[in-house]
């Protein structure tokens with residue numbers, strides 16, 4: 447009897463659930479049809495979450511079936527994925543004022559509330575104006591010695607690693623390098639994370655990047671996105687102990703530096719905190735001088751030029767964000783570049799020959815009294831002479847762009863289309879328009895033989911659409927640290943290849959495994975055979 451009741455009860459619940467699911471699917475289909483877009487059924491995204499498939503792969507399958515533009519509900523918003531470079535150009539650059547923001551993300555966490563990647567409109571514009579100069583070529587030149595320092599630590603760690611075994615975990619080595627660099631560049635604090643694993647900065651930074659998302663965090667995240675007011679009321683935060691640690695850590699450094707600056711005890715700024723504090727002072731003075739009229743108060747994008755300033759909370763949030771935005775992305779680029787070079791030995795040989803040849807010339811040019819240390823020989827300017835190196839990094843970022851998509855929120859109802867009138871999409875306010883970088887970078891219409899590693903395609907004039915290749919996004923809201931990331935990646939790869947030969951070992955997983963993530967690609971450990979040249 448009770449079994450019969452259970453069966454009947456379950457059947458009724460399943461039928462009701464099935465009815466509502468179908469109704470919601472029907473509504474979605476109609477909504478996307480109004481936008482002139484085909485609907486990717488919700489259950490695909492749901493199954494992907496449950497079975498932890500990689501979302502970019504699921505979407506790429508759809509792309510390969512010929513669906514370059516489609517809609518799917520992602521994190522509670524009508525989301526349109528458009529693998530069309532011309533539309534990317536419209537959204538990211540030409541019509542930027544209607545697509546200034548990313549997806550809404552409301553939380554009471556002081557870190558997430560203030561991070562430049564999340565804030566909107568005027569606040570974003572003000573923060574971007576304050577932060578952009580800290581990434582200028584001049585400021586990068588001041589940061590370069592910090593990167594040189596972490597390159598020396600990388601060289602030492604690689605030499606030590608091969609003492610015990612020629613099988614080296616490249617992800618661990620490059621992860622430590624990237625971590626050391628970010629800690630140096632953001633906070634001016636020198637660490638060697640491979641040999642100081644108990645340093646609290648490293649322990650908390652590692653917690654920040656614990657990549658297998660816990661069930662608890664998925665629930666918290668879903669609540670913040672789906673019911674932000676309730677999440678705020680319940681004071682739900684993701685990894686609060688980690689963000690609190692970085693808040694206090696940054697605050698202590700900031701207070702100390704402010705004191706030093708007041709007393710004139712500080713040299714030229716060369717890390718983010720100092721540069722931002724310097725910007726703050728410069729801009730307070732600038733703001734006092736500027737009495738802008740309403741007319742001149744509007745910039746090329748139609749935004750009001752807000753007075754440049756940055757609050758304490760904002761300053762701390764940006765420093766913590768540098769960790770989040772700069773760690774996995776750069777470590778993944780380096781790890782995947784080493785994997786691609788090990789599996790394509792002819793390309794590695796070409797890179798090695800270029801490294802020797804250019805370094806030889808730089809040494810000659812330095813003259814008999816100049817430093818012969820390859821780390822010293824490479825300057826910001828001379829780095830650009832390694833053309834094949836740049837091509838290798840670009841091609842790695844094409845195949846394994848850490849960001850699998852770039853997205854913007856739509857600020858008003860509007861229609862976008864290609865110049866010839868095709869690919870018309872009727873967007874509604876608060877929709878999300880996404881550019882699936884993963885698929886766009888593997889588009890055979892733009893890149894011949896797209897699955898192959900061919901750095902040569904980045905030598906000479908590109909024969910693909912400018913917006914078909916967007917590993918750093920594009921337009922006014924692109925990656926603010928592109929030049930720093932490229933500097934780090936090129937330097938680390940160059941110094942590895944000039945000294946070591948990378949090859950596949952019995953422990954190398956081909957193809958590599960990746961963690962389940964929704965927006966970024968993060969490889970699991972990649973083990974390669976490393977031999978001194």
Ligand code: HEM
Nearest residue numbers: 562563768771772775776849918919920923924925927931
């Ligand atoms: C290879 C390394 C990196 C890649 C591939 C990468 C990629 C990206 C992408 C795709 C975006 C979104 C752009 C858009 O929406 O148009 C972005 C934004 C951003 N990135 Fe990077 N990034 C890298 C390294 C870094 C580093 C090292 C930092 C900081 C030190 C950083 C800081 C940021 C910030 C702050 C934003 C938000 C900018 C804004 O909203 O105004 N990134 N990055």
